[in-house]
Amino acid sequence: MARKTYIAAINEALFEEMRRDPMVLLIGEDVRIGVFAGTRGLHKEFGDKRVLDTPISELAVAGAGVGAAATGLRPVVDLMFGTFLYLAFDQIANQAGAMRYMFGGQTRLPLVYMVQNGTGASAGHHHSQSVHQFFMNMPLIKVIMPATPYDVKGLLKAAIRDDNPVIFLNHLALGGQRGEVPDEEYLIPIGQGEIKRSGSHVTVCSVGLMVHHSLKAAKELEKEGIDVEVIDLRTLKPWDEALVLHSVAKTGRFVAVDEGHMVCGAASEWAATVAEKAFHDLKAPVKRVTSKPVPIPFSPKLEKAVVPSPEEIADAVRQVLGTRVPA
Amino acid sequence: MTVTHLPTEKILDLYTRMLRIRRFEEMVGKLFAQGQLPGFVHLYIGEEAVGAGVCAALRDDDYITSTHRGHGHVIAKGGDFNRMMAELFGRQTGYCKGKGGSMHIADFEIGMLGACGIVGGGLGVATGAGLSAWYRGTDQVSVAFFGDGAANEGSFHEALNLASTLKLPVIFVCENNQYGEFTPAIHAMNITDIAQRAAGYGIPGVIVDGTDALAVYPAAAAAVQRARQGHGPTLLEAKTHRRGGHAEGEIAFLAGQDYRLPEEVQAAAASDPVIRLHTYIVEQGLIPPPQLETLDQDITGSVAAAVEFARTSPEPEIASIYEDTWV
Numbered sequence: 001m002a003r004k005t006y007i008a009a010i011n012e013a014l015f016e017e018m019r020r021d022p023m024v025l026l027i028g029e030d031v032r033i034g035v036f037a038g039t040r041g042l043h044k045e046f047g048d049k050r051v052l053d054t055p056i057s058e059l060a061v062a063g064a065g066v067g068a069a070a071t072g073l074r075p076v077v078d079l080m081f082g083t084f085l086y087l088a089f090d091q092i093a094n095q096a097g098a099m100r101y102m103f104g105g106q107t108r109l110p111l112v113y114m115v116q117n118g119t120g121a122s123a124g125h126h127h128s129q130s131v132h133q134f135f136m137n138m139p140l141i142k143v144i145m146p147a148t149p150y151d152v153k154g155l156l157k158a159a160i161r162d163d164n165p166v167i168f169l170n171h172l173a174l175g176g177q178r179g180e181v182p183d184e185e186y187l188i189p190i191g192q193g194e195i196k197r198s199g200s201h202v203t204v205c206s207v208g209l210m211v212h213h214s215l216k217a218a219k220e221l222e223k224e225g226i227d228v229e230v231i232d233l234r235t236l237k238p239w240d241e242a243l244v245l246h247s248v249a250k251t252g253r254f255v256a257v258d259e260g261h262m263v264c265g266a267a268s269e270w271a272a273t274v275a276e277k278a279f280h281d282l283k284a285p286v287k288r289v290t291s292k293p294v295p296i297p298f299s300p301k302l303e304k305a306v307v308p309s310p311e312e313i314a315d316a317v318r319q320v321l322g323t324r325v326p327a
Numbered sequence: 328m329t330v331t332h333l334p335t336e337k338i339l340d341l342y343t344r345m346l347r348i349r350r351f352e353e354m355v356g357k358l359f360a361q362g363q364l365p366g367f368v369h370l371y372i373g374e375e376a377v378g379a380g381v382c383a384a385l386r387d388d389d390y391i392t393s394t395h396r397g398h399g400h401v402i403a404k405g406g407d408f409n410r411m412m413a414e415l416f417g418r419q420t421g422y423c424k425g426k427g428g429s430m431h432i433a434d435f436e437i438g439m440l441g442a443c444g445i446v447g448g449g450l451g452v453a454t455g456a457g458l459s460a461w462y463r464g465t466d467q468v469s470v471a472f473f474g475d476g477a478a479n480e481g482s483f484h485e486a487l488n489l490a491s492t493l494k495l496p497v498i499f500v501c502e503n504n505q506y507g508e509f510t511p512a513i514h515a516m517n518i519t520d521i522a523q524r525a526a527g528y529g530i531p532g533v534i535v536d537g538t539d540a541l542a543v544y545p546a547a548a549a550a551v552q553r554a555r556q557g558h559g560p561t562l563l564e565a566k567t568h569r570r571g572g573h574a575e576g577e578i579a580f581l582a583g584q585d586y587r588l589p590e591e592v593q594a595a596a597a598s599d600p601v602i603r604l605h606t607y608i609v610e611q612g613l614i615p616p617p618q619l620e621t622l623d624q625d626i627t628g629s630v631a632a633a634v635e636f637a638r639t640s641p642e643p644e645i646a647s648i649y650e651d652t653w654v
Contacts, residue, residue: 057489063455071459073462101651104421
């Protein structure tokens with residue numbers, strides 16, 4: 001067991017899967033050089049064919065991923081930033097996200113679209129958005145956003161081995177995050193959340209960077225005698241509903257925290273599910289904490305203010321506990 | 328007609344593929360007019376020489392992607408009448424178990440990777456299939472069929488650039504029927520020959536008379552050979568005509584508005600590819616007319632049998648809406 005960065009864990013997962021299966025290849029923009037270092041070194045070991053730089057043509061590259069996956073390959077398509085997936089929307093929504101079903105099960109699509117997602121780099125609106133909620137609306141697409149080095153490695157390996165299209169969202173702000181990563185091989189099942197902190201008073205559910213903000217909030221609230229359970233869903237679709245409902249049965253209170261927007265967003269989906277299926281467990285109304293409904297501003301101060309902060313999360317927890325009068 | 332030295336066997340192969348498409352499509356038009364088919368239907372009548380000429384140059388293990396006007400491509404590649412007709416009726420025995428319909432027929436066993444309801448949606452997928460063949464080191468090739476309308480989509484330019492840069496075995500076949508839906512191509516682009524655009528990607532751009540199967544076939548065969556030998560893509564522009572409109576029943580939803588000049592409709596009739604090849608075969612004395620008549624009767628009988636098969640096939644079970652989702 002060694003402490004490794006989130007990016008190093010991504011890199012290890014790619015090395016291991018490419019060594020394991022010759023049908024795994026990496027295609028995308030600047031994958032040889034590895035802009036975020038996640039793909040660095042792969043070209044040296046696997047060569048031009050398996051680490052394939054492409055033109056900046058997200059639509060065609062995303063489509064090529066579909067065609068390659070439908071004909072026997074297991075491509076990892078690196079499209080760099082979550083927002084760049086917008087350029088590839090047609091091929092993801094109309095082809096990857098429907099092909100197997102639309103053609104009556106004639107094919108399977110072992111296909112991973114990998115991007116950086118979310119805020120934290122003061123990169124402005126075009127490089128800082130959280131795009132997961134759009135893909136959660138595509139019935140046959142799996143959506144993953146890990147929060148730790150351990151999770152990113154185990155889930156990326158599982159995503160590459162999965163026979164369905166996966167949107168794999170590495171969090172932009174977490175690349176340098178360090179954590180324990182086992183030396184021996186492991187996989188994390190897609191769709192399985194994890195309790196990152198056990199607690200009894202309130203359930204806080206999140207993914208990605210928000211898991212860390214939620215943990216910070218929980219630490220702060222501990223001083224007030226509030227015991228918070230923090231769930232990291234890890235996979236946004238299919239999401240671990242059972243884990244959440246089980247936790248709410250214990251705590252009776254639910255706060256959904258998401259870096260995406262509130263309208264039709266992940267937090268709203270979780271909150272609605274809890275309100276619908278665990279109504280009688282609830283001691284207080286559910287609460288959502290999401291990014292403000294504006295584009296992501298550039299200024300570090302403003303960017304920070306747009307996404308949920310540990311303080312806002314703590315405040316939401318106090319609200320559902322009735323220890324704070326809502327403003 | 329092109330004077331040809333092709334063996335009679337090949338000419339008969341071309342004629343058979345075309346006549347199969349013609350008789351099938353005539354029946355589909357009739358069924359649609361009778362209100363027997365749900366959804367939208369776009370007939371391939373008038374364009375048969377393109378699909379037949381290109382697919383006659385392919386092997387069973389080569390790939391094609393198609394368009395919203397895709398019945399002809401499925402048939403030309405060797406598709407099954409029964410499963411096609413059943414799909415058009417939305418039946419369980421259809422190619423896609425009733426989940427695809429007219430614009431989403433696929434047959435992966437013969438390399439037909441799917442028709443596509445999005446203009447330009449198949450070019451990326453075909454490029455990916457070409458990439459797959461190249462990666463696996465086979466000499467398979469991949470063909471993207473698309474219309475003149477798709478040549479104005481970003482996906483066309485991205486796919487041609489990607490495929491030519493990587494020298495992939497992809498043949499881009501533009502069926503220029505001179506109308507994008509109801510808008511003349513000359514109102515949608517500042518050039519008359521789409522093949523000119525090949526120069527922008529450093530690949531051959533070839534123009535053929537798309538109503539002359541004896542011209543399409545050798546041009547396609549040359550492009551296929553080039554791709555098989557690793558020399559990369561070709562843009563093949565086949566100038567052709569739709570005998571009918573964009574979609575069956577369009578007069579009703581266009582409220583009687585006319586968009587084609589009578590002389591154009593006459594020109595399309597005068598260059599009917601099936602009649603042209605039939606005339607050539609008879610005039611050259613290649614095949615005795617009674618044999619052609621028997622062939623026609625056989626095909627017509629198969630179409631009728633397909634309608635019977637479709638009509639007597641069960642509708643899909645409601646429970647099947649949850650089948651063919653995730654693997």
